Amino acid sequence: MQKLSLLLSILILLFTSCEKSIRQNRVDENVINFVELNASQYTVNVLDSIVTGKFEKFSFSEGDTVTHENWDVAFSGTTIIVNGGDSYSVNQPERTANAAVYIATGIMSDIRTVDLTKLEQDNTSGPAIIDDLGISEQGWASYDMSSHILSPIPGKILVFRTHDNKYAKMEILYFYDTPNPIISDGDYGGFYTFNYVYQSTGEINF
Amino acid sequence: MLLTYFSFSQNQKDTVIFDRNLQEVTITATKTSKFINELPIPVTIILEKEVQEFSASKLYDVITKQTGIVSVTTKTGTEGLQMQGLDASYTTILIDGFPVIGRLFGALDLNRISVSDIEKIEVIKGPFSSLYGSNALGGVINLISKKQIDDGPIINTSLKHASHNTTHSSLIYKYKEGSFQISNSIDYYNTDGYDLIDSDVLSTVNPYSNYTFRSNLKYALSDKLLLNTNGHYYKQEQINITTDSSVLLKGESNIKEWSFGTSAKYLMNSNFNQQLEIYKTNYRADEFLNTEDGVLYEDNYFDHTLLQTEMKSYFTYKGLNSIVGFGITKEELFRRDFSNNPEQDLKFIYGQLDATAFNKVNIILGSRYDNYTNYTPVVSNKLALGFPLTNKIQINGSVGTGFKTPDFRQQYFDFTNSTIGYIVLGRDVAVDRLGDMQNVQEIVPFSELRSPLRSETSLNINIGLRYNPSDNFSFDFNFFNNKVNDLIEWKLVATGKNNINIYSYFNVNQVETKGLEFNTTYKKKNTWEIKFGYQLLYAYDTEIVRNIKNETSYFARDAETLTSVNLNKDDYFGLFNRSRHMGTAKLNYHLNDKTDLNAMLTYRSKYALSDSNGNDILDAYDKFIDGYSLCDIGITYQISALKSCQIGVKNMFGFTNPEYISNIAGRLYYMNFKINFK
Numbered sequence: 001m002q003k004l005s006l007l008l009s010i011l012i013l014l015f016t017s018c019e020k021s022i023r024q025n026r027v028d029e030n031v032i033n034f035v036e037l038n039a040s041q042y043t044v045n046v047l048d049s050i051v052t053g054k055f056e057k058f059s060f061s062e063g064d065t066v067t068h069e070n071w072d073v074a075f076s077g078t079t080i081i082v083n084g085g086d087s088y089s090v091n092q093p094e095r096t097a098n099a100a101v102y103i104a105t106g107i108m109s110d111i112r113t114v115d116l117t118k119l120e121q122d123n124t125s126g127p128a129i130i131d132d133l134g135i136s137e138q139g140w141a142s143y144d145m146s147s148h149i150l151s152p153i154p155g156k157i158l159v160f161r162t163h164d165n166k167y168a169k170m171e172i173l174y175f176y177d178t179p180n181p182i183i184s185d186g187d188y189g190g191f192y193t194f195n196y197v198y199q200s201t202g203e204i205n206f
Numbered sequence: 207m208l209l210t211y212f213s214f215s216q217n218q219k220d221t222v223i224f225d226r227n228l229q230e231v232t233i234t235a236t237k238t239s240k241f242i243n244e245l246p247i248p249v250t251i252i253l254e255k256e257v258q259e260f261s262a263s264k265l266y267d268v269i270t271k272q273t274g275i276v277s278v279t280t281k282t283g284t285e286g287l288q289m290q291g292l293d294a295s296y297t298t299i300l301i302d303g304f305p306v307i308g309r310l311f312g313a314l315d316l317n318r319i320s321v322s323d324i325e326k327i328e329v330i331k332g333p334f335s336s337l338y339g340s341n342a343l344g345g346v347i348n349l350i351s352k353k354q355i356d357d358g359p360i361i362n363t364s365l366k367h368a369s370h371n372t373t374h375s376s377l378i379y380k381y382k383e384g385s386f387q388i389s390n391s392i393d394y395y396n397t398d399g400y401d402l403i404d405s406d407v408l409s410t411v412n413p414y415s416n417y418t419f420r421s422n423l424k425y426a427l428s429d430k431l432l433l434n435t436n437g438h439y440y441k442q443e444q445i446n447i448t449t450d451s452s453v454l455l456k457g458e459s460n461i462k463e464w465s466f467g468t469s470a471k472y473l474m475n476s477n478f479n480q481q482l483e484i485y486k487t488n489y490r491a492d493e494f495l496n497t498e499d500g501v502l503y504e505d506n507y508f509d510h511t512l513l514q515t516e517m518k519s520y521f522t523y524k525g526l527n528s529i530v531g532f533g534i535t536k537e538e539l540f541r542r543d544f545s546n547n548p549e550q551d552l553k554f555i556y557g558q559l560d561a562t563a564f565n566k567v568n569i570i571l572g573s574r575y576d577n578y579t580n581y582t583p584v585v586s587n588k589l590a591l592g593f594p595l596t597n598k599i600q601i602n603g604s605v606g607t608g609f610k611t612p613d614f615r616q617q618y619f620d621f622t623n624s625t626i627g628y629i630v631l632g633r634d635v636a637v638d639r640l641g642d643m644q645n646v647q648e649i650v651p652f653s654e655l656r657s658p659l660r661s662e663t664s665l666n667i668n669i670g671l672r673y674n675p676s677d678n679f680s681f682d683f684n685f686f687n688n689k690v691n692d693l694i695e696w697k698l699v700a701t702g703k704n705n706i707n708i709y710s711y712f713n714v715n716q717v718e719t720k721g722l723e724f725n726t727t728y729k730k731k732n733t734w735e736i737k738f739g740y741q742l743l744y745a746y747d748t749e750i751v752r753n754i755k756n757e758t759s760y761f762a763r764d765a766e767t768l769t770s771v772n773l774n775k776d777d778y779f780g781l782f783n784r785s786r787h788m789g790t791a792k793l794n795y796h797l798n799d800k801t802d803l804n805a806m807l808t809y810r811s812k813y814a815l816s817d818s819n820g821n822d823i824l825d826a827y828d829k830f831i832d833g834y835s836l837c838d839i840g841i842t843y844q845i846s847a848l849k850s851c852q853i854g855v856k857n858m859f860g861f862t863n864p865e866y867i868s869n870i871a872g873r874l875y876y877m878n879f880k881i882n883f884k
Binding site: 108110144146193 | 649698701705707759760761762763768769770771772816818819820821
């Protein structure tokens with residue numbers, strides 16, 4: 001019987017020895033949360049996956065959507081374009097400035113400086129941020145074939161140079177008008193909710 | 207019957223540790239009979255009584271009630287069993303020693319295999335490629351037909367009716383006279399299937415019916431020459447209804463399977479004998495779908511043939527048993543979406559030694575060499591040692607290697623899915639096909655596709671302890687560790703015209719499964735018996751573990767703040783479709799001479815089928831499928847010596863999970879009558 005209780009206590013030890021360690025993530029104090037930018041006026045061509053429709057323009061300095069030409073970034077469906085470079089499709093807003101973007105890997109508070117060498121602008125063949133409906137997972141989002149939900153890839157932070165040569169970082173949190181969409185219930189994508197930090201001084205450090 | 211000739215050697219052994227009366231014999235592990243308590247590798251024997259307890263019709267019903275074995279639905283939609291956390295494609299299933307073929311995406315359908323007239327099922331965990339070659343990387347399951355002892359005819363009949371209008375009937379006829387023995391059985395199964403989601407037009411499982419015919423003839427030409435012939439035929443028909451972009455499609459899905467095996471055994475003397483075996487088997491699946499106007503929409507076929515010739519020699523001398531075998535195997539496959547009709551030839555040779563050293567220590571040492579036409583030859587080894595510490599405790603240890611060749615699909619597949627828009631190319635065809643395509647954007651350098659795929663290999667360690675404090679009490683612990691290298695998976699290689707994704711197969715990573723299996727039995731003779739089993743499992747992709755340790759970052763989205771967070775080592779849950787905890791509990795209660803009561807509980811803790819937060823790994827932030835338990839209760843009543851009936855309920859609490867678990871049908875009632883004639 002002693003042997004038995006020994007064995008049992010070994011078993012109990014085995015099953016209780018896994019305790020969670022404490023997570024340590026730095027919190028960024030300057031984060032502004034922008035809820036629901038409506039970029040849902042878009043259509044996707046089934047044949048070539050090209051997204052067309054109205055672009056919703058956003059300005060970091062104003063902290064809101066804008067209709068004038070001093071915009072930084074614009075959204076339409078899954079497409080994200082910047083106010084810099086060349087247009088690659090007919091119905092895009094006119095690019096008037098020198099904005100650029102790249103996708104950094106990390107959590108928001110860990111992106112401390114802008115890597116200027118990585119900044120890219122849109123060009124005639126496509127946007128700086130890959131837009132393939134999330135299928136290749138090379139852009140900001142991934143697409144789940146079974147639930148048909150497009151979600152921002154965790155750890156992808158969009159780093160911008162704005163139209164007036166300031167800098168900003170952005171994390172897209174979700175793409176629907178609810179954080180937990182159910183496509184079969186009619187939840188439709190194109191509503192961006194994101195966090196951003198705007199460096200109004202023009203410094204490259206956040 | 208043939209195998210009982212070889213059990214005599216056991217009686218000469220002086221290492222009797224346990225009470226023989228309670229002993230079960232295994233043959234899968236050594237290809238000769240061996241008492242399982244002496245076997246230094248983990249083995250489970252499911253006896254006929256246990257097969258019958260809950261009126262099992264198919265292997266699925268029995269095997270999924272065993273500790274640490276679960277039938278899982280994979281990403282490709284096929285279902286197969288998982289053992290020690292390893293995939294279905296790593297388990298070999300044998301019927302009387304001959305392999306079952308017809309793997310869809312690597313997995314064998316356990317509902318295809320009838321358990322009528324099965325004397326026992328042996329389950330060996332850990333690789334056994336050293337005896338059985340490719341696929342026996344995670345384990346071997348061997349179904350052994352019932353043998354007849356007394357002369358004369360035997361007729362067994364059974365008729366079962368269960369929920370979903372399920373009927374299962376079997377008729378077995380056997381006859382034995384001296385050296386001549388014949389056994390024929392026919393088994394018929396019919397079900398209306400079931401539907402877990404009412405809101406759509408589709409059923410979860412469509413109606414199907416199948417029958418199995420098995421025949422066996424044994425004849426001793428003389429005292430020294432024994433002949434044995436096995437044949438089987440199986441046919442299944444199923445209605446096939448599906449939709450494609452809301453177009454209703456109807457068709458059929460049919461399977462035909464047959465096998466024929468014959469062996470001649472020559473008993474030269476009490477120490478030496480030889481056996482020659484020839485086995486051929488074919489599996490063919492056909493399916494088609496028509497539109498409502500009766501126009502053919504899609505059809506599909508899969509036709510696999512295996513021919514195997516094997517010569518075995520057994521040598522026994524003073525507690526030393528050895529076996530040497532060699533043979534050739536030829537395989538062929540015809541399948542839709544294949545670039546050609548692949549063939550594969552194999553030559554193999556193996557040997558195994560089973561000996562007792564220092565009057566005490568049991569040693570099993572085996573090795574096998576497989577030489578394939580299309581791959582580098584593989585050598586598989588196994589070493590197992592059993593030390594009886596006292597007459598109540600035995601410690602076992604085994605080390606083994608296993609392998610699995612790339613399957614035909616991974617080499618020759620040429621599949622285009624036009625609805626979702628992707629292409630999958632087998633490794634052998636990828637370079638040529640990519641070369642012919644236009645607008646191809648290389649994601650993985652194509653030069654990587656030029657070298658052939660390597661076989662997946664594994665290394666396993668089992669360390670076990672068997673403790674029998676008394677005749678009616680037993681404990682069995684087994685620690686296991688499996689490392690599978692060069693796992694083959696499909697990966698994005700390029701994008702083609704219109705951004706279509708093109709995938710091919712690669713030897714990608716290494717996975718490790720480790721854990722503990724624990725089984726205990728307590729029985730009070732003629733009153734009751736209680737069994738409890740538990741498996742603790744950790745299954746990882748070793749590269750992900752290494753990356754997290756090296757602080758390569760993985761991220762997840764926090765469900766509350768919705769922001770990205772860094773994952774640390776403890777956040778990685780492991781491989782998909784693996785539960786950390788699995789358990790079984792069983793009670794057999796012998797009410798009186800005529801009535802037996804059986805109750806069974808199986809439990810599986812939470813798991814996930816896919817990543818839900820975009821980082822491709824399963825972590826603590828992902829959505830999991832909740833754990834569940836299933837409870838079965840059955841009563842067996844012996845009406846008279848030759849007649850019995852059973853009633854029972856499976857999944858008593860009616861657990862279902864329509865969204866994620868399609869193979870659990872909800873509560874099922876059954877009733878079964880058996881009449882035997884002698």
